Amino acid sequence: MKIEQIYTGCLAQGAYYIESNGEVAIIDPLRETQQYVDKAQSENARIKYIFETHFHADFVSGHVDLAKKTGATIVYGPGAQTSYDIHSAKDNEIFQLGNISIKVLHTPGHTLESSTFLLIDEHGKDYAIFSGDTLFLGDVGRPDLAVKSDLTEEDLAGLLFDSLRNKIMPLADDVIVYPAHGAGSACGKNLSKETVGVLGEQKQNNYALRADMTREEFIKEVLDGITPPPQYFAKNAMMNKSGYADFESVLKKGNVALNPTEFENIANHEGALVLDVRTEIEFINGHIPNSIFIGIHGGFAPWVGALIVDLQQPILLITPEGKEQETVTRLSRVGYDNTLGYLKGGIESWNDAGKDIETIESISAVELANRNKASNIEILDVRKDGEYKSEHLEGDNVHHFALDYINDNMNSINKETPYYLHCAGGYRSVIATSILKARGFDVIDVAGGYAALKKTDLPRTDFVCPTTL
Structure with missing residues (x-):
């Protein structure tokens, strides 16, 4: 046996x-x-x-x-x-x-x-x-x-x-x-x-x-x-109950190299979401306008499932070299079978073709503390509910804005207001920043997340479990 x-x-x-x-x-x-x-x-x-x-x-x-x-x-x-x-x-x-x-x-x-x-x-x-x-x-x-x-x-x-x-x-x-x-x-x-x-x-x-x-x-x-x-x-439960396309056909459709012109034409013609799965630092330093970051090195598939509402959404990929097939595979594991290809040569080929590239402003925890002293900035904590309740920055300008429910809560923030986003360590805040930026919000990422913020003099609230008598 x-x-x-x-x-x-x-x-x-x-x-x-x-x-x-x-x-x-x-x-x-x-x-x-x-x-x-x-x-x-x-x-x-x-x-x-x-x-x-x-x-x-x-x-x-x-x-x-x-x-x-x-x-x-x-x-x-x-x-x-x-x-x-x-x-x-x-x-x-x-x-x-x-x-x-x-x-x-x-x-x-x-x-x-x-x-x-x-x-x-x-x-x-x-x-x-x-x-x-x-x-x-x-x-x-x-x-x-x-x-x-x-x-x-x-x-x-x-x-x-x-x-x-x-x-x-x-x-x-x-x-x-x-x-x-x-x-x-x-x-x-x-x-x-x-x-x-x-x-x-x-x-x-x-x-x-x-x-x-x-x-x-x-x-x-x-x-x-x-x-x-x-x-x-x-x-996903209904797919498991009703059946689905065979994996080999999904992989064949998605694992296709596209040059920048082909990539851009498909994105425009199909209304495809450009999903960038590189590291957060790479995304911050240069990405295709309106693309979304969800790094393959983190909790990739569950975050895709939580944030991309339509399983049939056409998707185009920006991946690290050699990670193209893996990315298509991991998307299919949670039912996203409509990947249409990846950018051959990555962001470098896009840049070499003379096409637009955008960046994200990302500041240190110390810089956030300095800016907070200078003016009453708006801070969004995108961690999960339990993390926020356990400990968080204190102040009327600090708001819990969980990444899990970002699509539901988009109307609660203002496109005219700059927002500073942090998570626990930096991965989720870049996901949230990319989504909000693509929707036209003014957003700044806080590198290092709450782990770095705890080392500054920003006021914090730590939850203490009450003693049971």
Whole structure:
């Protein structure tokens, strides 16, 4: 028996390759599926099953493509309905894979069809669970993402409580836990950085598995602090439910080199968004007018999903050399399949062609402090809500303007007013600055973010948790 976790850091997502006696199961595959086919062929094995723990919302799974390539059966939990052929498993149904078996444990709560897959080894022992978004290390899945469900968040949280108590917690403490996500995923709020654990540790340390926890306490704690899901979640879930274009055609369309004239003509004719994925420093020092920055070195795909509202938006790319295919691939993982090409030679070729280039004013934290003393400037803190509440600059001229909701809050600021933007370290503030600049706002980036601002004499507010008496 062989189990391999294939972890993708930018999505904080774990796919799994399981092999026994020449037969393979893939759990929650990524969009680019050739890697699984190649691996199975190298092991002289055949992919027999593709198990999906649920309709994923934070990425487009590769199950449809992989089934077409291999003839493998796609298996979902009870009640799953799709526009393509699947096997909708019964609760406790067992699938034979070589010398091992995989048992379906229906664990609704995160979504209605959510299931945990229990691997039973050659000796008949419960060996591991592939828990999807039902159970993470340190957390459980958010109960607000069910596709077209008539149930409330409270109803789904109650179902999740029952699933954990009745299906997961009775399993032995030495059962290995392989979750679908780790820290960085928006599918939970307290995920561990670890990506593999054992169930006994979760029973001891995971707040949601406390033995003395009532159903009402569980519902309250699981729902507490949940922020609205990113706008692309429901759209990705529907793609996973309804199907999508094959990855190879998406890559072929997007991985096309364009000279500056071709690039500009397509941008104008197709109304394409120019997406610059280089570093923030490179973008600040020179970029195509009205282009948007989301650096590929940061939380690229989730930020694209949060900020680019239309999955069908035509996109043209400015990438570091050699990162063109990777960028198209990572866009497709979250459903952005309409990439039309990239600028050959990058920004240098644009400049050599004599076309316009713009820059962003970026100042140090010390300079911001000096300007703040000289006049009452307007400061936008684009960090997440929890970061802002924990600590932030103080003053009537300081406003929380979370990047996550920038499209919703654009009307709350004035194009006649200069704004100074900062985040925690500098990545997100350049994203926000690029978006606002493209919309005609007067914006200045603060390099180094809040980490640098804390070293100045600017007044700050630090939140202190009240003592419980």
